[in-house]
Amino acid sequence: MFGDYSISDLGAILAMQGFAGLILFSVYVLMALGLAIIFGQMGVINMAHGEFMILGAYVTWMTSNAVQHVAPWLFPGYFFIAMILAFIASGALGMLVEWALIRHLYKRPLDTLLATWGLSLILQQAYRSIFGAREVGVELPEWMMGSWQATDSIQIPINGMFVMALTILITIVVFYILFWSSWGKQVRAVVQNRVMAGAVGINTEKVDRYTFGLGCGIAGIAGSAFTMIGSTGPTAGQLYIVDTFLVVVFGGAASLFGTIASAFSISQTQSTLEFFLSGSMAKVITLLTIVAILMVRPQGLFALKVRK
Amino acid sequence: MIINSRFFNRSELLGFLALAVLLLLILPLSLDIFRLNLVAKYLTYAFVGIGLVLCWGYGGILSLGQGVFFGLGGYCMAMYLKLEASSVANTKIQSTPGIPDFMDWNQLTQIPLFWKPFHSFPVTVLAILLVPAFFALIIGAAMFKRRVGGVYFAIITQAIAAILTILIVGQQGYTGGINGITDLRTLHGWDIRTDHAKFILYFVEVVLLFGCIVAAQFIRLTKLGRILVAMREQEDRVRFSGYSVANFKIFAFCAAAVFAAIGGAMFTLEVGFMSPSFVGIVPSIEMVIYTAVGGRMSIFGAVWGALLVNFAKTSLSESFPQLWLFGLGALFIAVVLAFPNGLSGIWADRVQPRIDRLLASRKSKSAPGLVADGAPAE
Numbered sequence: 022m023f024g025d026y027s028i029s030d031l032g033a034i035l036a037m038q039g040f041a042g043l044i045l046f047s048v049y050v051l052m053a054l055g056l057a058i059i060f061g062q063m064g065v066i067n068m069a070h071g072e073f074m075i076l077g078a079y080v081t082w083m084t085s086n087a088v089q090h091v092a093p094w095l096f097p098g099y100f101f102i103a104m105i106l107a108f109i110a111s112g113a114l115g116m117l118v119e120w121a122l123i124r125h126l127y128k129r130p131l132d133t134l135l136a137t138w139g140l141s142l143i144l145q146q147a148y149r150s151i152f153g154a155r156e157v158g159v160e161l162p163e164w165m166m167g168s169w170q171a172t173d174s175i176q177i178p179i180n181g182m183f184v185m186a187l188t189i190l191i192t193i194v195v196f197y198i199l200f201w202s203s204w205g206k207q208v209r210a211v212v213q214n215r216v217m218a219g220a221v222g223i224n225t226e227k228v229d230r231y232t233f234g235l236g237c238g239i240a241g242i243a244g245s246a247f248t249m250i251g252s253t254g255p256t257a258g259q260l261y262i263v264d265t266f267l268v269v270v271f272g273g274a275a276s277l278f279g280t281i282a283s284a285f286s287i288s289q290t291q292s293t294l295e296f297f298l299s300g301s302m303a304k305v306i307t308l309l310t311i312v313a314i315l316m317v318r319p320q321g322l323f324a325l326k327v328r329k
Numbered sequence: 330m331i332i333n334s335r336f337f338n339r340s341e342l343l344g345f346l347a348l349a350v351l352l353l354l355i356l357p358l359s360l361d362i363f364r365l366n367l368v369a370k371y372l373t374y375a376f377v378g379i380g381l382v383l384c385w386g387y388g389g390i391l392s393l394g395q396g397v398f399f400g401l402g403g404y405c406m407a408m409y410l411k412l413e414a415s416s417v418a419n420t421k422i423q424s425t426p427g428i429p430d431f432m433d434w435n436q437l438t439q440i441p442l443f444w445k446p447f448h449s450f451p452v453t454v455l456a457i458l459l460v461p462a463f464f465a466l467i468i469g470a471a472m473f474k475r476r477v478g479g480v481y482f483a484i485i486t487q488a489i490a491a492i493l494t495i496l497i498v499g500q501q502g503y504t505g506g507i508n509g510i511t512d513l514r515t516l517h518g519w520d521i522r523t524d525h526a527k528f529i530l531y532f533v534e535v536v537l538l539f540g541c542i543v544a545a546q547f548i549r550l551t552k553l554g555r556i557l558v559a560m561r562e563q564e565d566r567v568r569f570s571g572y573s574v575a576n577f578k579i580f581a582f583c584a585a586a587v588f589a590a591i592g593g594a595m596f597t598l599e600v601g602f603m604s605p606s607f608v609g610i611v612p613s614i615e616m617v618i619y620t621a622v623g624g625r626m627s628i629f630g631a632v633w634g635a636l637l638v639n640f641a642k643t644s645l646s647e648s649f650p651q652l653w654l655f656g657l658g659a660l661f662i663a664v665v666l667a668f669p670n671g672l673s674g675i676w677a678d679r680v681q682p683r684i685d686r687l688l689a690s691r692k693s694k695s696a697p698g699l700v701a702d703g704a705p706a707e
Binding site for chain 2: 064066122125126129130131132134135136138139140141142143145146147150259263266267270299300301302304305308309311312315316317319
């Protein structure tokens with residue numbers, strides 16, 4: 022397996038695969054953060070999470086087209102506008118869905134899974150009807166193309182670095198919102214004890230709606246970031262949903278820190294294995310390892326001790 | 330009641346007879362062989378549905394990986410059929426005659442070890458039943474002994490479905506890859522592609538289906554079925570009463586796996602191929618959809634659900650391909666939100682009482698006092 026490579030080659034391979042893993046890590050973290058809020062904090066299994074992500078991707082694609090036609094001078098920075106629009110679009114749809122669907126099902130978590138699966142089918146078909154079945158890709162502004170030559174043998178793509186920086190920023194914002202803002206305290210209070218939170222005057226319904234919206238909005242940003250490294254199709258969300266759930270479960274459902282740690286270990290394992298094995302075998306081995314670990318340690322890596 | 334009144338109550342007996350008349354008389358007489366074969370294909374999902382009623386409706390264990398067991402059963406059958414179809418005489422144009430065509434395309438020169446047992450038909454039948462049960466046993470034992478349930482179990486079974494699909498697609502030389510195992514010809518020398526064979530296979534399948542219904546009904550009515558229900562409602566109390574909750578769950582999950590595998594094997598026989606598109610996450614969730622629409626608490630409901638949803642799927646996607654997914658999604662949301670017990674719930678709540686009242690009023694005219702027996706079915 023290592024025979025044909027010299028030590029410095031191996032180092033470069035490890036560094037570049039490690040970086041490819043970091044990009045995968047960023048996508049996982051962005052998707053899993055939203056899901057960790059919705060699933061870990063609220064206990065809702067949102068199978069349509071991937072479709073919220075794709076909505077963000079399509080919004081980004083539309084923004085890029087619109088900016089190119091209407092205001093080409095804005096093009097280098099269109100991505101930031103697109104991200105905000107994606108957050109708003111996915112968040113608004115999320116709040117609508119919470120109002121119409123999810124709030125009736127808080128006591129039946131398994132049923133949220135089935136209902137949101139139905140929702141994801143509808144959204145997929147809607148994307149297919151509106152945007153067509155073909156995958157679309159956005160045009161990157163010039164400053165994002167190309168790569169940074171770290172050493173002779175190590176090249177690092179700039180769009181990947183941008184996605185990573187974005188991930189770090191979003192993660193910090195989410196942590197701030199949930200752990201330091203007063204609204205975040207309300208969210209955690211509702212999660213821990215809905216009845217008591219209501220009794221002390223927190224409007225639990227409103228908190229639920231905004232929490233769900235926030236989770237979906239972050240998925241929208243994830244989709245926006247996703248367009249920079251891959252193309253988008255109506256069913257692309259489905260490819261990621263199981264991975265994302267595994268990331269959240271593996272990390273320990275209620276722990277945001279666990280989510281990030283598990284996203285890191287899963288993406289690094291997968292991208293390193295991918296170099297030595299075929300892509301499918303790398304994925305199989307990674308997933309099998311996660312499932313095996315979850316069978317031994319069902320509560321995930323970082324479990325909060327909560328009395329039931 | 331003349332026939333064992335405790336085994337089927339009156340409305341269940343009626344349901345059983347109605348289904349038998351429909352499947353054994355009306356459909357074979359009224360449909361051409363192409364449509365009948367489609368019905369046979371739908372019915373293979375009814376096997377999965379019956380299993381899901383046991384483990385999801387009664388046991389409260391939602392498995393999103395039934396496609397795995399459906400696929401394992403189907404692949405076992407397909408491997409046997411493929412080996413039979415790849416005799417040296419049939420495959421003499423290959424560079425290595427006598428091995429399945431896709432292996433030849435992938436530069437394999439001999440049959441892999443795990444294919445060898447499938448030369449024999451009895452071993453294949455045993456494998457169809459035992460391999461999925463064994464997998465279910467491992468998964469179930471690992472999960473339920475550690476008290477993993479509910480949502481986590483659903484997600485992990487889903488991941489297992491994803492793993493198996495990726496594995497089958499990736500290992501093209503051993504499994505036929507994304508195309509699956511195709512070009513199946515004979516079963517023990519009997520050509521399964523003719524119309525006549527399809528007709529006979531349909532009846533074999535219906536008989537097997539009724540066998541499974543009776544088996545499921547038996548499980549439901551024994552003490553075991555009652556413990557399953559008790560477990561779903563108050564797991565801790567059952568545990569405190571001294572029952573090993575995990576073992577009962579493992580049993581329900583294994584039984585569901587075996588039912589699904591029988592369905593998968595029949596699917597291979599009816600349709601003539603098996604591919605990873607019947608194994609993964611999407612088909613697994615669709616199987617849950619059929620059961621939910623039919624009614625997760627009703628064995629007959631699961632059969633009706635599989636028939637009706639698939640019938641709607643075929644006819645809608647034939648005429649309005651755009652609308653089908655909208656319809657399916659909306660149907661699913663509606664079932665979950667408004668009718669958690671599906672069609673059978675609607676039947677038991679809305680239709681059954683009226684029929685009972687009608688019958689009761691007629692009976693009370695002729696013989697007052699003999700009205701009891703009308704307890705609504707589940």
